[in-house]
Amino acid sequence: MAALFFFVVKRAARPIFARMPKYARVMVDDSGGNAFDYALPEAAAAQLQIGCRVRVPVRTRTVLGTIIELSDSTEFEGVKLISQIVSAEPILSPLLIKLGTWIADYYCCPIEAAMRGILPQVIRNAEVGHKTQLFARLLAPLDPEALSALKKKAPIQAGIVEYLASADKAVAIAELAEKCDATHQAVQALVKKGIVASESSKVERDPFQSETFLHAGKLELNVEQTAIFGRVLAAINLQPPAVPKPLLLHGVTGSGKTEIYLQSIEVVLERGQSAIMLVPEIALTPQTVERFKSRFAATQHEVAVLHSHLSEGERHDEWHKIREGRARIVIGARSAVFAPCSNLGLIVVDEEHETTYKQEETPRYHGRDVAVLRARMEGCPILLGSATPSLESYNNAMEGKYELLNLTGRVDDKKMPFIRIIDMRMEAAKKSAILSERLIQAIKVRLEKKEQTILFLNRRGFSTSLICSACGYVCQCPNCSVSLTFHRAQARIVCHICNHTAVAPAKCPECRDPSIRYSGTGTEKVEDVVGKLFPKAIVKRMDADVMTRRESYKETLGAFRTGKIDILVGTQMIAKGLHFPNVTLVGIINADLALHLPDFRAGERTFQLLTQVAGRAGRGDVEGEVFVQSFTPFHPAIQFARHHDFEGFWEEESIHRRQFEYPPFTHMVLVAIRGPHQARAEFSAQTLARRLKETLPTGTTLNDPAPAPLEKSHGNFRFHLMLRTRAILKLSRALSAVLEKLTFPEDVIVTVDVDAYQLL
Ligand code: ADP
Ligand code: ZN
Numbered sequence: 001m002a003a004l005f006f007f008v009v010k011r012a013a014r015p016i017f018a019r020m021p022k023y024a025r026v027m028v029d030d031s032g033g034n035a036f037d038y039a040l041p042e043a044a045a046a047q048l049q050i051g052c053r054v055r056v057p058v059r060t061r062t063v064l065g066t067i068i069e070l071s072d073s074t075e076f077e078g079v080k081l082i083s084q085i086v087s088a089e090p091i092l093s094p095l096l097i098k099l100g101t102w103i104a105d106y107y108c109c110p111i112e113a114a115m116r117g118i119l120p121q122v123i124r125n126a127e128v129g130h131k132t133q134l135f136a137r138l139l140a141p142l143d144p145e146a147l148s149a150l151k152k153k154a155p156i157q158a159g160i161v162e163y164l165a166s167a168d169k170a171v172a173i174a175e176l177a178e179k180c181d182a183t184h185q186a187v188q189a190l191v192k193k194g195i196v197a198s199e200s201s202k203v204e205r206d207p208f209q210s211e212t213f214l215h216a217g218k219l220e221l222n223v224e225q226t227a228i229f230g231r232v233l234a235a236i237n238l239q240p241p242a243v244p245k246p247l248l249l250h251g252v253t254g255s256g257k258t259e260i261y262l263q264s265i266e267v268v269l270e271r272g273q274s275a276i277m278l279v280p281e282i283a284l285t286p287q288t289v290e291r292f293k294s295r296f297a298a299t300q301h302e303v304a305v306l307h308s309h310l311s312e313g314e315r316h317d318e319w320h321k322i323r324e325g326r327a328r329i330v331i332g333a334r335s336a337v338f339a340p341c342s343n344l345g346l347i348v349v350d351e352e353h354e355t356t357y358k359q360e361e362t363p364r365y366h367g368r369d370v371a372v373l374r375a376r377m378e379g380c381p382i383l384l385g386s387a388t389p390s391l392e393s394y395n396n397a398m399e400g401k402y403e404l405l406n407l408t409g410r411v412d413d414k415k416m417p418f419i420r421i422i423d424m425r426m427e428a429a430k431k432s433a434i435l436s437e438r439l440i441q442a443i444k445v446r447l448e449k450k451e452q453t454i455l456f457l458n459r460r461g462f463s464t465s466l467i468c469s470a471c472g473y474v475c476q477c478p479n480c481s482v483s484l485t486f487h488r489a490q491a492r493i494v495c496h497i498c499n500h501t502a503v504a505p506a507k508c509p510e511c512r513d514p515s516i517r518y519s520g521t522g523t524e525k526v527e528d529v530v531g532k533l534f535p536k537a538i539v540k541r542m543d544a545d546v547m548t549r550r551e552s553y554k555e556t557l558g559a560f561r562t563g564k565i566d567i568l569v570g571t572q573m574i575a576k577g578l579h580f581p582n583v584t585l586v587g588i589i590n591a592d593l594a595l596h597l598p599d600f601r602a603g604e605r606t607f608q609l610l611t612q613v614a615g616r617a618g619r620g621d622v623e624g625e626v627f628v629q630s631f632t633p634f635h636p637a638i639q640f641a642r643h644h645d646f647e648g649f650w651e652e653e654s655i656h657r658r659q660f661e662y663p664p665f666t667h668m669v670l671v672a673i674r675g676p677h678q679a680r681a682e683f684s685a686q687t688l689a690r691r692l693k694e695t696l697p698t699g700t701t702l703n704d705p706a707p708a709p710l711e712k713s714h715g716n717f718r719f720h721l722m723l724r725t726r727a728i729l730k731l732s733r734a735l736s737a738v739l740e741k742l743t744f745p746e747d748v749i750v751t752v753d754v755d756a757y758q759l760l
Contacts, residue, residue, distance in 0.1 A: 306318055364756075606637040
């Protein structure tokens with residue numbers, strides 16, 4: 001099917017017909033990518049375009065679909081008529097259709113699934129429409145005499161008339177009800193008298209409605225920033241058909257990357273074009289959004305914000321705002337790469353190394369890589385920024401495919417924080433040393449000086465395992481091959497994979513011995529320990545357990561910023577992109593957590609995380625200090641992070657990656673096979689591996705199927721097949737072809753993850 005589709009979009013996207021088109025090829029939703037021909041209703045033929053949504057009959061039902069091609073003939077006989085036009089305005093541009101085709105091809109997924117990734121649910125289903133509200137407008141103002149007469153007879157009606165007169169515009173009935181106790185009858189009475197007109201009109205659901213943004217002007221760029229801005233401008237001004245190379249901006253934390261993004265976007269807007277800025281979901285903090293909204297407030301440019309917490313109605317309205325060109329700046333997470341902007345002038349991907357850009361469900365695309373492709377299709381520049389570039393992007397720069405730009409210093413010559421590594425093997429002798437003596441002393445000093453501290457640990461809960469010291473029993477999840485984490489606040493044990501939960505046992509469930517031991521540390525315990533060590537300090541925790549509402553996140557950050565919290569304990573939620581001038585100390589409780597995972601990127605992840613977390617310190621006038629607690633203090637990832645040495649890390653790490661033919665020097669594809677029946681899943685994995693061995697293109701490395709590091713999850717046994725190649729498109733197509741022909745037992749699920757990041 002994908003092949004057919006490819007052929008379809010290669011033709012001119014919007015053919016000019018001498019006659020009116022008679023037929024449309026419609027890709028039907030939820031059909032695995034099937035497309036069928038339909039006849040156009042004669043009256044509507046003129047207004048239908050590629051990308052329009054329609055309802056079409058399929059067997060006995062009518063279903064939604066998208067027009068992907070128009071023609072004046074069809075090879076099929078007796079084609080049916082399109083039953084309904086859902087939206088005459090196209091919701092997909094030919095370019096986005098092309099992008100979807102590429103995603104299907106590259107990431108081995110059905111074209112229909114790719115399209116599902118591109119179009120928000122609320123737009124596809126067309127169930128939520130524009131919101132309309134009833135408004136009232138004054139038709140004939142009353143003279144003072146008539147008004148006072150009305151006041152006596154019908155005071156509410158008079159109140160409405162006065163309110164409308166002073167408002168001098170149409171006012172929502174809801175507002176009238178609130179401000180002058182207006183009732184429906186009162187308004188209707190005025191309408192009957194010809195004094196007032198009522199009309200319904202479109203209103204926008206604005207997620208930031210209740211907030212005002214003060215204008216913040218642009219900053220004067222420093223020498224380094226100016227040089228880089230010049231390079232971005234050159235890319236923006238490049239004349240077609242030349243297509244600018246992607247720009248990779250490597251700038252340490254606090255070096256003023258965001259300021260460059262803002263000013264570059266402003267240039268693009270002045271040229272009448274639009275811009276997309278991608279940020280990791282976690283970075284869509286009020287802080288980032290505020291910075292954008294307040295910068296562009298005075299320029300009258302609307303900023304559309306797309307993230308996962310929008311209501312369906314808000315998402316609908318933001319999407320249409322972009323599509324109609326009313327908002328020409330889009331800031332959003334991964335899927336904002338599909339924003340329906342026209343005349344795109346720039347894409348920015350902030351924190352381009354973040355793995356949250358990879359979607360972990362079908363379509364498993366990487367937002368940054370799709371952004372690079374979209375920029376190429378649009379012929380516009382793309383700016384990737386990070387303090388710790390992904391090795392994929394950095395390698396592209398080394399190979400000359402990207403242009404590398406370096407920002408080496410912090411703004412205003414602020415010093416990089418001083419990083420001290422604490423060898424926890426020394427501390428381990430002391431009992432339950434969660435915080436080393438030196439870190440405790442450093443916190444004490446900060447409390448005395450009224451400066452703030454961040455303590456980082458990327459693990460939730462109180463204790464990460466429960467072990468019986470009598471029989472060695474470990475409380476494991478019944479559905480997953482992980483131990484259960486103890487959450488003291490709820491007195492429950494919880495699986496962090498499938499959320500299975502149970503009451504924390506007082507005795508060993510196996511041998512009934514009461515000597516059950518809690519071990520391993522989570523953020524909840526850190527909060528507890530710190531609270532006991534510093535009873536007067538105000539300690540707050542920020543992790544997925546306490547931040548269950550978007551507001552609580554905002555509130556805690558607000559309280560921290562205004563100095564109402566002394567010590568903030570948290571997971572990666574606090575690691576990224578936050579800017580608090582009064583934070584002078586960052587403690588990383590356990591730097592080794594991610595280091596020993598069976599993942600070839602473990603070192604890279606650790607390096608990135610340490611650098612990002614350390615970057616939260618010393619963003620104000622006082623120099624920052626970072627304590628990194630580790631049991632493997634001489635690991636290169638930790639040492640290079642300590643010296644703020646990205647190039648050094650790259651040189652060391654790239655040697656191993658090249659030697660073992662790992663990304664970025666190859667592409668890795670992870671085929672995962674899972675099922676509730678272990679033998680069936682394993683057999684399927686072996687069958688698939690055998691078939692692949694026979695058919696895969698040369699140059700592909702295929703490892704034998706093996707149990708996944710996380711052997712069981714959600715009650716499913718998991719097996720992995722790892723493939724590596726330099727020619728990824730060839731491999732993707734070969735894989736699709738094999739999978740199309742093979743059938744697996746009903747309870748076995750096979751997923752393909754191209755350029756996989758999640759290897760557990
Ligand atoms: P990054 O995105 O690299 O972390 P930011 O753009 O957030 O860095 O800049 C860090 C801080 O420095 C911000 O508070 C920002 O307002 C300020 N800043 C950035 N550029 C300048 C400049 N040219 N002059 C003065 N302050 C600046
Ligand atoms: Zn579980």
